[in-house]
Amino acid sequence: MTIPFSSTDPAANPVVRTAARADVEQIWELISCYVAEGLMLPRTLEQVTMAIDNYVVAVAGSRVIACAALDEYSPSLAEVASVAVAKSEHGRGLGTEVVLGVERLARARDIGELFALSLSDRFFLSLDYDATSVSRYPEKLARYGRLTSSGVDIVPKRCFKKVLGNLWERPAIYEEPAKQLRAS
C-alpha cells in the first residue's frame, strides 16, 4: 500500500516515506548507534528485514537520517518503536515527522491506540501523547520479561499513549447518482 507522507519541498527537504528493503542496513546502523547508550533495545539485521513494512524513514538523498517503526501487539494496539534520528540531524523536526508517519500507518491499519516508551519526555508530550503506566500493557511487560531472561538489560523508561480515534477520515468515494447512470 502506498501512503502519502508529507514533504513540503522534496528538493530542499528530506523525504519521509515507508521503508524499502534497500534501507534495512542503514536503519539497523542508525538504531545500533543508540543501543550502546541504553536508549534503544537491540535489533538484529534479520529482525529489521522481517519487519521492514512497519518502518518509516526520512531520507536525504540516499542516506537514511531518521526512522521509526509500528510494532503491532494486537489488531487495535501497537507501539511506536525504534524512533531514531542521526545525531547530526537532531532538532530539525525529523523525529516528529517519522512518528507522524508511523501514526499514518497505524490509521491505515485501523489501529486505535499507540504507546511508546522513552526517556525523552518532552518529545512524546510535544506530539500529544499522554503519560501513562506501562502496566496498562501486559503484552509489553511479557516481552520485557522474555528479553530480561535472555540477558538483555532493560533501562526503565516512561510510558506514553495516544488514542488515534477518528481524527483521520478515509477519502470520500463519489458515487454517480443512479439516475445519471441510467441516462448515459
Ligand SMILES: CC(C)(COP(=O)(O)OP(=O)(O)OC[C@H]1O[C@@H](n2cnc3c(N)ncnc32)[C@H](O)[C@@H]1OP(=O)(O)O)[C@@H](O)C(=O)NCCC(=O)NCCS
Ligand atoms: C528523541 C529524538 C528521536 C528526537 O528527534 P528530533 O528530530 O531531534 O526531534 P524534533 O526535532 O522532532 O523535536 C520535537 C520535540 O521534542 C523535543 N525533543 C527532541 N529531542 C529531545 C530529547 N532528546 N529529549 C527531550 N525532548 C526532546 C524537542 O525539543 C521538540 O519540542 P519543541 O517542539 O517543544 O521544541 C532524537 O533525539 C533521538 O534520535 N534520540 C536518540 C534515540 C532515542 O532516544 N530514541 C528513543 C526516543 S523515543
